[in-house]
Amino acid sequence: MIVNIKYLGKRRNSIEEIPFHLYKNPNTIEELIDETVKVCIEQYKTRQDKRDIFKALSRADIEDRAARGKVSFGLNYGQLVPELEKAIEDARQAFEDGLVSIFVDGVEKWRLDDVVVIKDDTKVTFVRMTMLSGRGW
């Protein structure tokens, strides 16, 4: 599948289409969430493992990152290693509570058991949302 992700650069701000490879092809939104979380956790752990390995940035990388206000080396300072099971649970709950909006080829999905067909060129967008509250006084 292809996911839409922001790209902030010195010369352009855009939404990039990033290929995203799942281990298993999902049939429902629930499975899509589970499989995506698995990949994200893997990637996250890899970044944690590389904590002490510094890689020089190219000049263009430095400029792009400077435009975002932060030039860092993709290191992860967290001490805790995420747990897959809890992460899957959290992501499902977040979707059910509306904290995550999922669009598959431009169509919003509302339920965990919604059926989906994910092909290599299926475009998926995950939008992070938050709860809101008027001030109580």
Add this chain to the structure above:
Amino acid sequence: MLNYKSRKEIVDKYHEDFNINKKSEIDLLDPASKDLYSVISKISEYNPSSVDLIDNAIKRYETGTYKSLGDFMKKQHNKLVKLLVHKEEQDKYYYIIDKYKQFQYSEGTNRRSVRSNSYSYHMKNAFKLIYNYYLFGFFECSMANYLINNMAEDKLDIKTNYYVLTYKIDRLDDMIAAGIDFGDRDLINAIQEIILSENNTEAVTVHIIRGVLKSSNEELHKLLGDFLLAARLQEGIRQAICENADCGTTEGFLKIFEVICDNNLIRYSSIKRAVATWIGICDENNVDRISNKIISLMSQCILDKDIALKKTESNDSIEIMVGLWALGFYDVEDAIEVMKKYVSCGSRNQKLTMSYYNLDLYYKKFSDITANKMIEDHWSDYELIAAFMPTYLSSVEYYLEVAINDKRNKDLLMSYSLIPIKDKIDLLNRYQFLQVFLKGSKQFGSQRRSSEALAVDMALENLAISAGFTDVTRLILMAEAEMINTIASFLSWNEVDGVSVRLEINKYGQPSLVYRKGDKQLKAAPASFRKNPYNLEIKQVVKKLKDQYSRTKQMFEVAMENRTLFTFSELLPLRDNPVISPIINNLVFIGEDLDTVDIGFLSDEGLLDYSGNEIKLDLASKIRVAHPFDLYKNRCWHEYQSLFFTEESVSKQRKQPFKQVFRELYIKLDEELENHKSLMFAGNQIQTKRTLTCLKNRKWVADYEEGLQKVYYRDNIVANIYALADWFSPSDIEAPTLEWVVFSNRKTFQSLKIKDVPDIVYSEIMRDVDMAVSVAHAGGVDPETSHSTIEMRKVIIEFNLPLFGIENVVLSGSHAIITGKRAEYNIHLASGIIHKAAGPMINVLPVHSQSRGKIFLPFIDEDPKTAEIMSKIVLFARDEKIKDPYILSQI
């Protein structure tokens, strides 16, 4: 369009006409009613004459033989009721005040769910309600029409602008409840329509919710439960329902409570906060205890009095609190009975816990019963006295001050260094003494640590001046360099009692001991040798050198941040010092002249740049430790980074003592240059304690009034971190949400524009904050923050809007302009602040709930502030679906 003056005229006329038309009736009132009539519009705790009159009514009620509050009012103040309450409403009035006994008597933010068999506590409200019916009479419409705004235009204007005139019907909920219980079908239909419809412009209000809860209508209770379940992202709906759930009948509360239990709603902060308020443990330390476990405990206790009683016998604070809550929920006298038992034979924890419950019983008459006894019985137990004192002294704030004898006298410390210095050894000894003192202060809290650090800084400064140095850095440099000479003898083999021992310092500046017996190398000191005085001495030296290494390392890191200048001649001799050379030889230095910039590693002649060119320096040349900002600005950062990644550097084994070349760099955002605060980390929630620990190491100080701050004395700049002010919102029970970083002048307190903050100071402050977010994030793991600029957000929102099917939003400048059904709004794309078009701000707060855990999905944007802004746009673009009464009341 009416203005304040014309509105006031209309309202004044209503009052005047009333007084004229009803003059004969007013004149015929009995004396007690007449007195009450004169204060009826201002009954409150702050109006002494109203308090006296209400007290008098309570006395008359308690000494008489009245069946109920309604009975009392009918017999004593019938004329007053007839005068002010419309004929058709009078039955409802008597009905609902009779029902007051079913409601808890305590009100306000510190209220408890406590009901009493006595009507006395409701007397005040019985009179307030009379006045409220009179105010309602102005609108000349039914309650149903009032709620759906079906009334004359000028009256509707007064209704919507009530706050201007303080024409406020506080007890509308009582009137709604009475109407519902009288089977007013129009009213019930109107309420259902307001709550259910997805396409109306009438507003859900707190009064409607409370009215339903005070009614005995099961159908509407169920509707409210469904409403609670359907709230989705509108956290304010959950807040409004749950924080008012305890105001009405026990059946209303139990229905809401059942919905919470059956659907595991405790995951929401609004629910957590409400539960904590109900049982009275609403403070940050206890929030973690609000879980499913406590919910099921509450559920058991509230459904079975015997279980509640049983739990009060426990010694666990939560069980005690829940037990007392469940008893008081039905009748406060039952809770008081238990507390009386505690007073006479309870455990210490039972007594302490009950003090919390007791504190908020709201009516002194109840709380004093036990508090007084407790103070008398335990006058020598300070903790218990302190726990009950606020109640005993009846709201007078009282603090027990404990004098702490501070043996670490800072004044003496500072004068210590003013005593004339005998010689170099004396100087070194004193320098070390100060360093040891500083190390010792690590055991204390951050306040004390920072004041002691400041005292040591001043003492060092005094010492530097007495010894004839121009500043402290010079002193430190000299003292640290000298240190090696004092231990030189340990660096060669010494034989003591048959064992040879030598101190070695490796190429990273780390000392260790090597032992030899004859020609045989030993892995460690022989057991018999361990306690040998010489071994103990040399071990002390190892410790000293380790301390010295970390001190020197830190000194150079601070020098980098402060841009402290060194002369080349000062640094040159340190290149041979085994402890210090691994530090300075692996750092990049920079020398800046008017027109030349030299950057490179120290060499014997000057600086060696990344390509191996040597730049010669005069001995008097001034250089400083380069900051990545210098490398970035001089366009050689990539080159220095590469240097640490090539074969060559591996062979040279360059290892930086602290992060310099690979230090995260923060560059000011163009869009923030003219601002006084940076929103770079806005929206991230952090755990308070972990944040403090993390920032303490970076010289931040937590101050009760100023919050978290860091001072750059050299630049006279103070940086402050601010969290979102979210008191009374569901998020105030969550970890604090970061909002701004502000820089200000240390002397004038004036805030600085971001562009006027030195780049390196800016970068370091932002790095500290980012670090805190990484290690202390509420979600547990590093959230890997990535801030979005306004321009970026515009691109994201443009992309998202069609996905959400939203067409009534236009992006213009730094705002999203929304044309809603109720009004037009604009939302700022950096701060997320919402304004009604050409109108006031609409206060809407995010409830991020990041402590639920990081969501591992490849979001189009992770930035929590973008999430907040996107959510606000979606909510307001479909404003006909807004049901949050706290938002609706602002539109």
